[in-house]
Amino acid sequence: MTKNLFRSAILIVSVALVGSAAAADCETTVEANDAMQYNTSEITVDQSCQEFTVHLKHVGKLPVASMGHNWVLSKTADVEAVSKDAIAAGAGNGYLKADDSRVIAHTKLLGGGEEDSVTFETSKLKSGEDYEFFCSFPGHHALMKGHLKF
Ligand code: ZN
Numbered sequence: 001m002t003k004n005l006f007r008s009a010i011l012i013v014s015v016a017l018v019g020s021a022a023a024a025d026c027e028t029t030v031e032a033n034d035a036m037q038y039n040t041s042e043i044t045v046d047q048s049c050q051e052f053t054v055h056l057k058h059v060g061k062l063p064v065a066s067m068g069h070n071w072v073l074s075k076t077a078d079v080e081a082v083s084k085d086a087i088a089a090g091a092g093n094g095y096l097k098a099d100d101s102r103v104i105a106h107t108k109l110l111g112g113g114e115e116d117s118v119t120f121e122t123s124k125l126k127s128g129e130d131y132e133f134f135c136s137f138p139g140h141h142a143l144m145k146g147h148l149k150f
Helices: 002-022 076-089
Strands: 027-032 042-044 051-058 072-075 103-106 115-121 131-134 145-149
Touching: 072 076, 076 131, 103 115
Parallel strands: 027 051, 042 145
Antiparallel strands: 051 115, 072 103, 072 131, 131 145
């Protein structure tokens, strides 16, 4: 009797492990703080994901006007131009040029305590291309950036 219970327990644990290994994690949470930092510098998107979701949480307390954060994804080669146009677009546009085709995905610009999510299709990504995510608030890009791998 005890032996059977033990076997059942082993079986349940095995099934749970196989289950978690099979399903790729097609989402991630990124935190941004009042020290102008993300809590991650690299995101890996599994090739088996059709869509990928990024949840951005501003865990600080400062308002959007002084410490606004967003999460913007583009090719590394486009980041500088996107960033420049974002600053020109100004606060009223959330520091992003409207309908910028170089931007693959982006969240809203957030103040302390706020959060937003963005989901994009991975068909927009090419394997082997360099992608970078960054905050487009003026002056934040230097510290708030990271690589996205596909
Ligand atoms: Zn920022």
